[in-house]
Amino acid sequence: MKSFCLGAATVLGLTLAGSALADDVRMLAIEPNVPEGRQYYLDVAKAYEAANPGTKVQFDFLDDTSFKSKLPTLLQSSARPDAFFTWTGGVFAEQAKAGVLKDISAEFTDADRKNYSPSGIQAMSHDGKLYGAPMYAASVVLWYNKALVEKAGVDPKAIKNWEDLLAASKKIQGAGIVPIVMGGKDKWPIALFYGQLAARIAGTDGVAAADKGENEGFNNPAFIQAGEALKQLADLKPFQPGYMDTTQPKAAGLFGDGKGAFYLAGNFLVGAQAQNSASGKGLSDDLDFITFPAVEGGKGDPADTFGGVNGWLVTKDASKPTVDFLKFLTNNKNQTEGGRLKIWLPIGTDAQSGIADPRLRRIAEDLSKAPHHQLYLDQMLGASVGAALNDAAAQIVTGDISPEEAAALVEEAREMR
Amino acid sequence: MTTMTGSRPTLSPAARIARMHKQGKLTALLLFLPPALVLFTLFVIWPIFNAANLSFFKWSGYGAIDNFIGTQNYQRLAKHSVFHQSLWNSLKLILASLFIQIPLALTLALLIYKKTSANTAFRLIFFAPYILAEIASGVIWSFIFDGDFGVSGQIAAALGIDPFYILADRQFAFLAIITVVVWKYFGYHMMIFIAALQAVPEDLLEAAEIDGAGRWQKVFYVELPLIMHAIKLSAFFAIVGALQVFDIIIPLTNGGPSNSTHSIVSYLYTYGLAQLNVGYGAAVGVVLFILCMVTAFSYRRLAMGKGGAL
Numbered sequence: 256m257k258s259f260c261l262g263a264a265t266v267l268g269l270t271l272a273g274s275a276l277a278d279d280v281r282m283l284a285i286e287p288n289v290p291e292g293r294q295y296y297l298d299v300a301k302a303y304e305a306a307n308p309g310t311k312v313q314f315d316f317l318d319d320t321s322f323k324s325k326l327p328t329l330l331q332s333s334a335r336p337d338a339f340f341t342w343t344g345g346v347f348a349e350q351a352k353a354g355v356l357k358d359i360s361a362e363f364t365d366a367d368r369k370n371y372s373p374s375g376i377q378a379m380s381h382d383g384k385l386y387g388a389p390m391y392a393a394s395v396v397l398w399y400n401k402a403l404v405e406k407a408g409v410d411p412k413a414i415k416n417w418e419d420l421l422a423a424s425k426k427i428q429g430a431g432i433v434p435i436v437m438g439g440k441d442k443w444p445i446a447l448f449y450g451q452l453a454a455r456i457a458g459t460d461g462v463a464a465a466d467k468g469e470n471e472g473f474n475n476p477a478f479i480q481a482g483e484a485l486k487q488l489a490d491l492k493p494f495q496p497g498y499m500d501t502t503q504p505k506a507a508g509l510f511g512d513g514k515g516a517f518y519l520a521g522n523f524l525v526g527a528q529a530q531n532s533a534s535g536k537g538l539s540d541d542l543d544f545i546t547f548p549a550v551e552g553g554k555g556d557p558a559d560t561f562g563g564v565n566g567w568l569v570t571k572d573a574s575k576p577t578v579d580f581l582k583f584l585t586n587n588k589n590q591t592e593g594g595r596l597k598i599w600l601p602i603g604t605d606a607q608s609g610i611a612d613p614r615l616r617r618i619a620e621d622l623s624k625a626p627h628h629q630l631y632l633d634q635m636l637g638a639s640v641g642a643a644l645n646d647a648a649a650q651i652v653t654g655d656i657s658p659e660e661a662a663a664l665v666e667e668a669r670e671m672r
Numbered sequence: 673m674t675t676m677t678g679s680r681p682t683l684s685p686a687a688r689i690a691r692m693h694k695q696g697k698l699t700a701l702l703l704f705l706p707p708a709l710v711l712f713t714l715f716v717i718w719p720i721f722n723a724a725n726l727s728f729f730k731w732s733g734y735g736a737i738d739n740f741i742g743t744q745n746y747q748r749l750a751k752h753s754v755f756h757q758s759l760w761n762s763l764k765l766i767l768a769s770l771f772i773q774i775p776l777a778l779t780l781a782l783l784i785y786k787k788t789s790a791n792t793a794f795r796l797i798f799f800a801p802y803i804l805a806e807i808a809s810g811v812i813w814s815f816i817f818d819g820d821f822g823v824s825g826q827i828a829a830a831l832g833i834d835p836f837y838i839l840a841d842r843q844f845a846f847l848a849i850i851t852v853v854v855w856k857y858f859g860y861h862m863m864i865f866i867a868a869l870q871a872v873p874e875d876l877l878e879a880a881e882i883d884g885a886g887r888w889q890k891v892f893y894v895e896l897p898l899i900m901h902a903i904k905l906s907a908f909f910a911i912v913g914a915l916q917v918f919d920i921i922i923p924l925t926n927g928g929p930s931n932s933t934h935s936i937v938s939y940l941y942t943y944g945l946a947q948l949n950v951g952y953g954a955a956v957g958v959v960l961f962i963l964c965m966v967t968a969f970s971y972r973r974l975a976m977g978k979g980g981a982l
Contacts, residue, residue, distance in 0.1 A: 321676075324945060327733035349948070353735030439840075440928060497819045497837030499929040509820070533821075639947040646931065653842070655930045671748070 270646035279311045279454060280580045282327075282567070289526060291596045303583050310576050318481050322427040323638075330355040338581060341387065343378040343564050344630050345637020350568065353383035360385040363579045369543050370587060374628040375602040382462035388581040389566035390590070391599030393521040394622045395447055396544040398528075403432050415557075416549045417452070417484055421536070426492045427516045431671045434493035436515035439508030439652070441647040443633055448488065448517050449648035450632035451547045451561050452481035458554035459627040466636060469547050473666035477554075482658025484550060489652040491607065499653065511537035519547070521562055522600055544614060548580040560625040563634060564602065594619070634641040636669070643668030709807045710917035720961065731949045745955035755956070758934040763916055765935065768850045769857070769910035774903070781865035782891060794857055795866065797851075806856070810923030814839065817924070839925050846933045852920055857913065860943040861906045869895060870904035904975050907930045911967055917962065936960050 282300075287293050293316065300312035316334065317325065322340070329335055330350065341347050350356055363385055368376050375389030397420075399411045405571040407430035409423045424434035438444040454462055457477035465473050495501070495515055504527065510518040511532030518524065529537030567581050583589070590601035595609030600619045607623065609614045622628065633641030647661035656664070683691065690696040700962035702762055727746070730739040748757050780798060786793040801809065816823045819835035828835040839850045872895055880894050896903075921927065927934040934942065942958065944953015 327948070330734070347949075349732050349734045353732075355734065397720070440926060496835065500819070500837045500840035500925075502819070505820075620706045637948075639949050640949045642942075649928070650930050653930050655842075 278309055278312065278574060279458070279578060280338070280574055280577050281336045281340040282312065282314045282580075283322070284314055285322050285327075285340050286318045287598065289596075289598060292598045293464075295593060295596060299584055299589055303580055306551075306583075307579075308578065310580075313582060334534055336569045338387065338567045338579040339465045339568050340629075341379075341566055341568045341635045343389075343566065344634035345641065346634075347379075347386070347568065348381055348562060349637060351384075351386055355569045355571055356386045357573050358384045358386060359569050359578050362506060363388075363582075367582060371585070372602050372604060372623060374625075375564055375566070378630065379566055379568070387566055387568035388585045388669070389564055389602045390585050391565050391593065392602045392622055392628065393523065393563040394560045394600065394618050394628070395451065395519060395521050395547065395562045397547055398510070398518045398524055398542060398544045400510070400513055400516050400518060401537055401543055402538075403427070403513065403542040406430060407432055407516065409516075410546050411543075412648050414545055414548055416551055417487075418551070419660060420548050421487060421491065424488070424491050424517075429492065430489065433495045433515035434491070434505050435488075435517045435519070435565055436510040437494040437498040438501050438503030439494070439499040439502045440501055440648060442649045443504050443631075444506065444519070445652050446645040446648040447561075449485050449651070450629075451519070452484045453478055453632065454559060454561050455547065455550040455555040455557070455628040456481050456484070456553040457558070459556055459559060461530060462629060462632065462635070463601050467594075468669065471666075472669055473662050475662075478662045478665070479551075479658050480550075482647075482661045485648065485651050486658055489654070493643045502594075508532045513538065513541075522615055525612060525615060527596060542614070544618070556626050557630075558621070558625055559627045559629060560622050561629045561631070562622075564628070565599075637672060640665065640672050682950050708738060723954045723957050723961075726951050727958050730949075731951045733950050734948075736952075741833050741951075745952045746959075748952065749955055749959065752943075753941060754931045754934060756937040757932060758936050761934060762917070764846065765850065765853060765914035765917055766911050768854060769872070769914045770907060772850075773854045773858050774906060774910060775862055776854070777861035777906070778865055778903070781862045781869060782895070785866045785869040787870075795863070798862055801856045802859040802863075802943070807923060809852060811918045813848075813920075814924050817848055839930055842929050842932050845925050845929060849917075849921060849924055852924065853914070853917060855922065857910070861910065864897060864902050864906050865911075868899035872898045893894030894932055905950040907975070908968075908971055911971065915964055915967070936963075 282296075283298060287296075296314045300314060303312055304310060323346075326339065330339075331353075335355070357648055360383075371389050372392075375392065376385065379385055379387045379389050396412075397414075402520060404411050404423075404427070407427040409426050411423070414420050414423055427434040457465065457475065461470075461475070463476065464470055465475055494505075495509060497508070501509070505519065507524055507527040508531030509515065510524075511528030512534060516640070518528070520527075525542065528542065529539070530536070541605050547559070547561065549555075567584070569581070585603065587606050588605050590603040590606035591609040593599050594606060594611075594615075595602040595611065596616070597610075597612065600610070600615065600622060601607065604623075605617045607616065610619055627636075632644055635641075636644060644665050647656070647664045650656045651661050689698065692701070701781075705837050726737065728740060728742060729737050730741045730744070731737050763933055780794075781914075784794045799813075811956045815821075817837075817839050819825045819828065819837040819840075824838070825835045838844045849894050876898070877890055878891050887895065887914060915935075916937055918941065921933060921935055921938045925933045936956065937960065940956040944956055
């Protein structure tokens with residue numbers, strides 16, 4: 256009898272705990288890059304709670320690496336959050352296939368979807384089903400240091416295609432200036448060049464076809480050509496000394512300290528080059544950008560953008576208010592505020608008005624006008640193929656493998672995926 | 673069945689249990705064996721079998737483990753040049769531990785094993801790197817090797833030469849890692865040797881002195897033979913430790929440049945866990961486990977004499 260009472264009490268306790276949690280929304284986020292980011296989320300949660308009494312919203316934060324390594328186990332346990340941050344791409348596809356996500360297509364009406372750019376909605380969909388809400392985008396551009404290019408007598412605005420960039424690099428080098436600052440230790444900054452070149456040469460359709468293994472996959476001539484273009488650049492030895500022992504954050508700081516003329520990075524560089532610089536100020540008004548040069552004969556539209564799409568995915572059996580909260584979190588007002596705080600480039604259709612920095616505003620405008628937005632290749636291809644691609648790019652630059660071998664390396668990883 | 677110890681008559685299992693019960697051993701067995709056995713099985717044996725099983729599957733960490741691929745993970749491993757490099761690197765670490773670290777530790781131990789206050793201070797200094805967390809040592813040394821803002825950069829600037837980026841150089845990056853590993857662990861081996869040297873009976877050394885033995889003769893003919901057990905034990909720890917180096921590599925080079933500085937464990941982490949190839953990672957784990965077991969058993973046989981006595 257005693258044990259029965261105990262058992263009954265336990266069951267009752269669990270039921271009560273369960274029902275108390277039924278209206279709560281538990282969000283798992285990555286630690287934001289800027290201190291304002293964390294407060295922003297907490298403020299949004301508070302505003303939602305005030306508008307919806309009885310619902311509690313909780314944000315948990317993990318750094319990138321722990322987030323990625325803990326997520327598989329977490330999603331398959333009963334302790335999974337109701338929604339979690341995503342970089343979309345291949346890992347998202349794995350999660351959708353494994354059935355740990357909730358199809359929310361029915362809960363997002365056409366009117367709801369109009370609040371986001373189509374590329375955002377597309378990035379959060381798998382097999383035509385919508386699994387979450389996009390929140391922001393990152394877009395890669397070629398940043399330059401105005402003072403240094405002027406000193407070297409180079410007009411960055413005149414750099415339209417790859418050959419122009421190679422010529423400019425030589426000229427800058429001749430003036431005794433490091434042409435490009437590179438965070439090679441992290442590998443992906445090198446892969447940004449490789450991926451951008453691939454997108455310019457093969458076009459977004461070509462990249463998507465390779466991902467599916469069509470036309471010889473990554474052994475397709477377009478990817479070999481991208482490797483050759485990267486090798487042309489690397490052969491000029493355009494990077495600062497010791498670039499293979501330089502992490503991306505350190506490289507951003509070096510660029511902010513005026514140690515090189517060009518830097519290929521996303522919009523986040525505006526903050527990073529100032530924060531990580533020794534002076535703490537960065538280049539301020541000397542910082543500007545051009546879009547990544549075109550490659551002659553390439554199939555990619557030079558107006559295509561390249562970067563990330565980030566947002567929130569809903570887990571299966573998520574609590575009821577989760578989707579409603581996501582709509583609130585990504586509504587026009589909140590996205591505009593995020594843009595104003597320089598936390599991100601909003602992906603909402605009319606949410607650009609808050610962006611004060613003219614450079615970021617230009618990036619946002621280019622992004623909204625772009626015919627295609629190519630996802631970072633390492634995100635798109637998933638963890639293992641993405642890492643192989645980053646490795647391949649780094650080894651082309653260090654001269655350890657040829658462009659053909661690099662393409663074969665990526666294709667081999669893709670076939671094993 | 674023959675008798676186990678000469679005179680004792682053969683007992684049926686039931687009778688044996690009855691006897692144990694009479695002697696009170698059965699209670700002790702039933703009381704004390706299960707907790708240890710269950711814990712050992714649950715946390716050691718079961719994960720090993722689980723990993724061995726997982727190594728025959730392709731699994732990304734998501735969804736059911738149902739994609740059986742036979743020995744493909746092992747075939748891929750056997751072909752992968754980065755894995756070959758990581759095996760070679762682990763071997764280099766073993767050799768450096770045996771032929772640089774242990775002689776260094778032994779020399780220092782011989783210099784400072786006597787109990788004086790100056791020696792205590794030196795012991796503390798030499799042992800300090802071992803107390804530091806591995807990951808912290810890696811981060812500290814990555815600043816030392818940093819050619820822009822680190823110590824090596826400042827030295828180069830003071831000498832007026834171009835800074836040298838050792839961690840970015842394929843040829844020297846692993847040498848830097850070996851340096852840090854030796855620096856980190858020699859103090860530990862030194863402590864083992866000091867403890868053994870202090871246990872060498874004073875009268876033996878005195879007797880040798882009376883017989884006219886000099887300083888070196890005392891070291892080679894009295895002290896070293898008497899602490900051989902400690903040296904063998906130390907070498908064993910050095911080998912097994914070298915096979916498992918991980919936390920130092922990640923902050924120093926993260927396996928680069930061009931994947932040339934991976935150890936077996938950092939290879940496992942990078943290609944198995946970080947890239948979500950859990951089955952592949954399990955296969956690397958199984959290979960590492962076999963290497964450690966083979967090392968442990970053959971070392972017992974070869975170095976520690978009959979019966980494996982230390």
